[in-house]
Amino acid sequence: MIKTEEMEKLPEGWKRVRFKDYVYFQEGPGLTSDLFEGKEEGIPFLNIRCIQENRILKEKLQYIDEKIVGKHFRHFLLEENDLVVSSSGTLGRCIFIKKENLPLLLNTSIIRMRPLNHALDRMYLKYYIESEYFQKGIYRLSTGSAQSNYGPSHLKKIYIFLPPLPEQQKIAEILETVDNVIEKTDAIIEKYKRIKQGLMQDLLTRGIVMNYELGIMNYGSELRKHESGIMNDELGVGSHESEIGNWELRDERKHKFKDSLLGKIPEEWEVVSLGDIGKIITGSTPPTLNSEYYGDHYLFISPEDITDSRFIGDSQKKLSESGFKISRPIPPNSICTVCIGSTIGKVGMTTSICTTNQQINSIVPDTDICNPDALFYLVLFYSQTPLKQEAGLQAVPIVNKSRFSRIQIPLPPLPEQQRIASILSQVDEVIEKEQKYKEKLERIKRGLMEDLLTGRIRVNSLIEHGYIENGK
Known part of the structure; x- marks a missing residue:
């Protein structure tokens, strides 16, 4: 039996319980390559490389014939709200299965989990799996020299800290609130990366010219602005106003281009x-x-x-x-x-x-x-x-x-280089600002997990001190 890191005294109302008594878990089957190589349709199966940033990457899924799944692997088909957790390599990466993900087959290196009864909140379970305490316990038990692995036999030896159900739910609610802000920040970062990619494609192949006759931006629609002052709509062809003044992309209908080893480029380049x-x-x-x-x-x-x-x-x-x-x-x-x-x-x-x-x-x-x-x-x-x-x-x-x-x-000529760099730098500054904000949120989440999932700080204490509102 494993000795887990244990608090000297459990908070009032908390229990230290066997993981296996409160959680159903099932490891996926070992699927041989002849079952899925060359298959482009059928039932998709899940592996660790398909789980990223709380999403399932559909483009990385592989497929097994539906008849083979029905005959040999039916009991490994995932269900809505199953918590799937990586058990090889990067341990503890987890995600809930949604209805739109189905049908989906469990695979080796992935374990599905779900609470055995109503004494354990499923969101609390997810955050406990992600916690440092659970991770340390699993790493101590895991096997493998090239990469760490664990399975059901290890989970049977694990203990977890279990608060009363209302406290579990409040802990999960607090952590989920932080996760939602992280997810929104991720979406902003990805949006600006798309903007940057589009701008690079235009600016680094066509370049820009200054247009001193422009008095306003012309995109065909009014643009909103991000709090940083940078435009937050995907930028298209047209005329723009920025810190460097009014400018527009070169257009072959109005400007001269020439052939080169790299394709057509502006005549001045x-x-x-x-x-x-x-x-x-x-x-x-x-x-x-x-x-x-x-x-x-x-x-x-x-x-x-x-x-x-x-x-x-x-x-x-x-x-x-x-x-x-x-x-x-x-x-x-x-x-x-x-x-x-x-x-x-x-x-x-x-x-x-x-x-x-x-x-x-x-x-x-x-x-x-x-x-x-x-x-x-x-x-x-x-x-x-x-x-x-x-x-x-x-x-x-x-x-x-x-x-x-x-x-x-x-x-391009040096002055044009400077203008191009200025435009792209503005977008990069937004991305870097949002990435730093995301890192700050992740630090906050880690701190909250360390305090709340061990009972070091009780939810009631946070409410009493005004850090969170009761019932919100």
Whole structure:
């Protein structure tokens, strides 16, 4: 029997109970590849890669013939309100099954759960599964060297803390309220990412011209504004007013374009190689066995440190003064591109003097001809296809410095680069603001879970102190 982390004294009215006495659970079957390979219709089955951000990704579902499911796997068909939980790799990822998800088959690495009786609230169960206490207990019991796994035999050894039902429901209600705000924030982030993608497609292929005769924006409909001041409708072709003044996208009916190796581009633009617009620096790694090279002075950027954000603000590892001296320094406003490995094509921008490992090629832009912010967007937009073509079918994708230097991008005149960068930066600022707000909400949720699911803070106490209203 496992020894779980236990409070010295349970809050009044709480019980410590066996998980198996209050929760029904069933692990999915092991499905062999011959059952689903090449199948594009039938009954879909669920696995861990299909669950993301509280959603089921339909495009990642695979299918099994309906007759085979009826004959051999019928008792593994999921039902509405089943809580499905990942039991391999990323443990504890969970989601409720909705009516629109059905029919759907359970698969190995996924366990379905539901309360055995009305003494356990299903939303409370979900949040307890997500809690640090449950996760720690499962990780201690899980097996597997390459990745952690657990199953019904482990769940039979688990205990959970169970408050009275009304308190369970209030705890779940509070946490669900935070989740709803997180979900809405996610929707805003995704919306602005779509806006950004559309803008990049237009601005980085057609460019913009200033139109000093424009007095208003013309989209064919009135636009609302986000609280940040950025337009929150998907931007289309037309004329726009922003912090840089009145501008409009080039139009082949009114402006001149020319053929190039990259397709049609505005007549004023030219095609250049990355090596022509800045210095290319390939990173290196100081000997890892010498601890004196590592410390907390300088960022040591690896692919994991380059995220969806434009700026690279931190790194998992850092170098000492001595480690930095034997490395290749990268100045601020350089463009880092991953050129080795499965994440080839990730792009980020430095904010301080730093260094990178050998998987990254960095461009130190010549600011006489190139705006660093514009270059970031140009590299992000134009490098993906050539990088994958250069890497070819190698087991480990690699694009070396010389091949990276030859990648071509279009280059607008410097003033136009600055205008393009200004527009895209405004959208990025909204995305980054919303991402920081989401991170704050997630910290709040973790704190609430730690306090409420252990009874450290009682719901009644929150009501008494005015943090939440009674009955709301």
